[in-house]
Amino acid sequence: MLSAARLRLYHLLFDQNRRSGRRF
Structure with missing residues (x-):
């Protein structure tokens, strides 16, 4: 699960x- 900081x-x-x- 990704952390909030990483999602941000x-x-x-x-x-x-x-x-x-x-685009990536």
Whole structure:
């Protein structure tokens, strides 16, 4: 199970990528 901090980091990364129009 992922920790809250890790989930927060993933959310920030995905949000930045979405704004940039890029995907992992």
